[in-house]
Amino acid sequence: MEYSTAIVFSQLSLFPSTLQTENRTYLFKPWKQRTSQSTRFQCHKMYVPGFGTSPESTAAQHLHHFFNFIAVKIVAAQLQSYNPEAYQELREFLDKHSLSDGDKFCADLMRESPRHKDLAMRILEVRSAYCKDDFEWDNLKRLASKMVDDSNKKLMTDYIVDTSCIADGKQICS
Numbered sequence: 483m484e485y486s487t488a489i490v491f492s493q494l495s496l497f498p499s500t501l502q503t504e505n506r507t508y509l510f511k512p513w514k515q516r517t518s519q520s521t522r523f524q525c526h527k528m529y530v531p532g533f534g535t536s537p538e539s540t541a542a543q544h545l546h547h548f549f550n551f552i553a554v555k556i557v558a559a560q561l562q563s564y565n566p567e568a569y570q571e572l573r574e575f576l577d578k579h580s581l582s583d584g585d586k587f588c589a590d591l592m593r594e595s596p597r598h599k600d601l602a603m604r605i606l607e608v609r610s611a612y613c614k615d616d617f618e619w620d621n622l623k624r625l626a627s628k629m630v631d632d633s634n635k636k637l638m639t640d641y642i643v644d645t646s647c648i649a650d651g652k653q654i655c656s
Contacts, residue, residue, distance in 0.1 A: 546585075553606075553612060554581060571601070575594065
């Protein structure tokens with residue numbers, strides 16, 4: 483038994499008649515109607531497995547400790563010029579306590595003595611002001627992106643040189 487398929491060529495036109503287009507629903511709008519709309523795709527962000535919190539939250543925690551470190555440096559520099567006694571007390575405290583956890587450092591400093599409490603309050607004020615007013619967030623993003631791009635380029639270039647025996651367009655291996 484043979485089957486044959488008949489194709490009506492009038493229905494396969496590249497330029498459909500107006501009767502065909504009036505009742506048709508399109509998956510994509512025709513070109514002329516789409517030009518005013520953005521062609522940007524909406525993609526989801528990358529999933530980072532193994533993180534209890536977001537990478538941004540972890541980076542924020544590191545920046546929080548970094549701001550404490552910066553505030554201690556600023557306060558120490560200020561004290562060195564106008565209050566050498568308080569500067570010496572802060573230096574002695576720094577010798578005994580780690581700056582790796584900024585909040586713990588400030589809490590311990592507050593409980594050391596009333597004079598140390600004033601130093602801790604000054605550090606808290608400075609880290610807040612530095613974070614909100616002086617830190618250049620746009621510059622951080624630009625520098626971090628540039629560092630990643632430069633590092634990637636260098637690593638890829640080094641790999642190509644190591645594996646291809648060509649450097650600066652010249653054969654370096656025999």
